[in-house]
Amino acid sequence: DAGVIQSPRHEVTEMGQEVTLRCKPISGHNSLFWYRQTMMRGLELLIYFNNNVPIDDSGMPEDRFSAKMPNASFSTLKIQPSEPRDSAVYFCASSFRGANNNEQFFGPGTRLTVL
Amino acid sequence: AQKITQTQPGMFVQEKEAVTLDCTYDTSDQSYGLFWYKQPSSGEMIFLIYQGSYDEQNATEGRYSLNFQKARKSANLVISASQLGDSAMYFCAMRALLYTDRGSTLGRLYFGRGTQLTVWP
Numbered sequence: 001d002a003g004v005i006q007s008p009r010h011e012v013t014e015m016g017q018e019v020t021l022r023c024k025p026i027s028g029h030n031s032l033f034w035y036r037q038t039m040m041r042g043l044e045l046l047i048y049f050n051n052n053v054p055i056d057d058s059g060m061p062e063d064r065f066s067a068k069m070p071n072a073s074f075s076t077l078k079i080q081p082s083e084p085r086d087s088a089v090y091f092c093a094s095s096f097r098g099a100n101n102n103e104q105f106f107g108p109g110t111r112l113t114v115l
Numbered sequence: 116a117q118k119i120t121q122t123q124p125g126m127f128v129q130e131k132e133a134v135t136l137d138c139t140y141d142t143s144d145q146s147y148g149l150f151w152y153k154q155p156s157s158g159e160m161i162f163l164i165y166q167g168s169y170d171e172q173n174a175t176e177g178r179y180s181l182n183f184q185k186a187r188k189s190a191n192l193v194i195s196a197s198q199l200g201d202s203a204m205y206f207c208a209m210r211a212l213l214y215t216d217r218g219s220t221l222g223r224l225y226f227g228r229g230t231q232l233t234v235w236p
Contacts, residue, residue, distance in 0.1 A: 033224070043206065043226040056223055091160065102148055102210060104224060106160035 002026075004107035006092050012113045018080040021110045024073055025094030033104060034067055034077050035091040043091075049075065082114045118142075119207050121227035128197045128234055135182070136192040136230045138207030144168075147211040149190040150224065151181065155203040163205075166190060197234045204229045 005024040013019055025032050033048040047057040052069045060067070064083070069075040079086055089111050093104040118141040128134040140149065151163040166174040166181045174181040182191040190209075194201055207227040 042228045045223040045225075048223060059223070089158065093160070103150070103162050103165060105162070106152075108159055111158075 004092055004094050004105055006090075006107035006110050008110060009108060010111045010113075012115065013082055014115050015083055016081045017114075018078065019082045019086075019112060019114075021077040021090050021092075021112070023075045023077070023092030023107060025075070025092070026105055027073065029094035029096050029105070030072070031095045031104075032069060032075050033091075033093040033095075034075070035093065035106075036088045037091060037109075038088045046077070046090075079112075082112075084114045087112055087114050119209055119225050119227035121207055121230050123230045124228075125231045125233070128194075128232065130199060130234055130236050131196055133193060133195045134197055134232065136194070136205050136207075136232065138190045138192065138227060140188050140190060140207075140209045142188075142209065142211050144211040147209055149181065149183070150208040150210065151179070151190075151192045152206045152208060152226075153201075153203045154206065154229070160206075164192070194232075199234050199236065202232060202234045204231050 004026055007022045011019060031050050034046040035043055036046055037043045044059055046059045047067045048055055049069045052072060065079055067077045089109045091109045092107045095102055095104045120139045122137055126134060147168045149166045153161045153163050164174050164176045164179045164181050166183045173183050178195045180193045182193055206229045208224045210224045211222050
């Protein structure tokens with residue numbers, strides 16, 4: 001089992017550019033989560049999907065952020081246009097909704113730096 | 116609103132000793148789950164232990180145990196026989212129900228701000 005796969009692992013971009021983060025959940029998992037981690041705000045959920053459908057996107061900061069899950073094995077988080085305050089580590093996590101403990105398996109994260 | 120509080124920004128423990136990391140939570144839901152994750156300096160999030168709100172027994176996983184006191188709304192993590200490799204940031208988290216117009220479903224994970232544990236020889 002490869003675990004949750006995220007790409008890229010590191011991204012450095014200039015303010016105003018579009019950034020796309022990618023996630024491949026664990027095969028068979030039906031829930032997918034996008035988190036952002038910063039020193040100031042800690043870990044915060046941006047959005048999550050059940051069976052490819054967005055369930056709770058109340059954590060998405062503003063319209064510059066969008067997330068899609070076109071199928072069960074792929075999701076993207078897009079920031080357009082990016083700003084320096086978006087610099088953070090972005091985690092994708094997946095879980096199986098019927099699992100007894102609902103453990104979320106985290107990917108390695110994407111460290112985003114916006115200059 | 117859901118809220119997780121970890122009051123210890125940093126903790127120090129000597130190798131082979133036990134340590135307790137505090138976590139309190141605030142929820143009006145009856146059904147919820149409590150989690151602990153470990154984040155070493157390499158950055159990945161590692162699941163440690165889970166406790167369901169209806170579980171009567173405290174959860175245990177190897178050297179980790181969760182001291183669940185429902186009336187006090189606390190879910191402290193106990194690490195026994197600390198090892199140098201236990202040095203990391205530890206996050207407490209809670210997952211409660213999300214209520215929608217179609218009923219309830221499992222909601223998001225709410226995380227505390229974390230406790231940095233340092234194990235010294």
